[in-house]
Amino acid sequence: MLETSARLLKLLSLLQSPRDWSGAALAAELGVGVRTVRRDVEKLRNLGYPVDALPGVAGYRLGAGAALPPLLLDDEEAVAVAIGLRAAATGSVAGIEESSVRALTKLEQVLPSRLRHRIKLLQAVAVTPSGSPPVDPDVLLTTAAASRDHQRLRFDYRNHDGTATTRTTEPHRLVHTGRRWYLVAWDLDRSDWRTFRLDRLEPRIPTGPRFTPREIPDLGTTARGIASGGYRYQARFLVQAPAEQVADRFAPSVATVTPVDATTTLVEAGANSLDELALHLGLLGHPFEVQSPPELIEHVRGLATRLAASVAPL
Structure with missing residues (x-):
């Protein structure tokens, strides 16, 4: 049974190379007969791998299926994928940061220690330009794994x-x-x-013991914490404009927008600078009133x- 499993993995690795394989060539690589190759190909198909038969010849090619089956990566490929996922997780490609972390968490869980060391060396000498505060990839992976495993x-x-807590x-x-x-x-x-x-x-x-997951708060609650909770100043403004007009001017990570009535909107935002808060609303182009904090009103x-x-006076 062990020999059969090892042979299936080697067959899968061969089929994942970008070429067409004849049955005889596969049989020679595996040290078995052509009939055994046909049986092994059928086993891979039963496991969900789309192995196509080549028309006109007794050959095979790994095709595209309806779902993505597990892939085999050699050492160099695994290092390349991990480095790419780490770069994507830091925001180098907009829109795929969270999915990159999920994929990276799965990959690094099974990486041999020798490959982990190579990846860390490459990360240490590589510089990724970013306007955001840097996040240690190990911190990212630890929090992602704890969230996934409910620990x-x-x-x-x-x-x-x-202050430290x-x-x-x-x-x-x-x-x-x-x-x-952010971690929620x-x-x-x-x-x-x-x-x-x-x-x-x-x-x-x-990490600690496992816990039973709770119902995650709605996106409005989460966005409010992200938009204001992590900053030195948290402010509230009343803007004399419909909410849909105001919402178009702010990303969810900058402010939360709540309609008060048809022509008035409550804006809650955070910043580490009073000037930055004033600038947000001053450039909006609508009349507004600062509700809090008192130091922002004076500023x-x-x-x-x-x-x-x-x-100068006219």
Whole structure:
């Protein structure tokens, strides 16, 4: 049985090379007869691998099926795929960050230690330009694995003001906003959902016991935490414009937009700078009122006075 399994894996590896194989050539590579090759090909088909028979010759080619079957990768291919997935996970290709992390988590779980070492060496000397805070790939993989396996995660966390805390969480989901990675988790000490920036997080290994997943909050709750919770200042504005007009101007990672009535919209946003908050709304092109925080209200008053004084009277 072991010999048959090993032969099937070798046959699959041969068929995955970009060429057409005759039955005789496969038989010679495997050290068996052509009849055995036909039986092994049928076994691969039963396992979901689309092995096509070549018209006119007694040969085979691995084709495309309705579903993606497992693939065999040699060492060089595995390293190349892992490096590519790590780059994609950091946002080098927009829109595939979260799926890249899921694929990378599966791949690195089965990588031999010698390949892990090669990948880390390549990562150490490679520079990926990015305008976002860097996230350690090991942190990304640890949080992704804990979320997938429903294992408690303890980590040291640095808040926006620089204070350090230790959190015990039930991790549920990773979210990439286009600029940053966030972990959506149930905070056991606070008995509430929280969002954590991964570039401020350092996991404590090993992970904890398994937990029963909770119902994840709606996207509005998650977006609100991402848009404001990780910043030094959290602000609320009332904008005199319909919500659909305001929503077109803000990404979900920047602000949450809630209609108050047909012509008024509540905007909640976060930033580490009062100037940045004022700029967000000042460039919107609609009348607005700052509701909170008090320091932003005073800052906008001072900014308005300076701007008015900078214009010579007519």
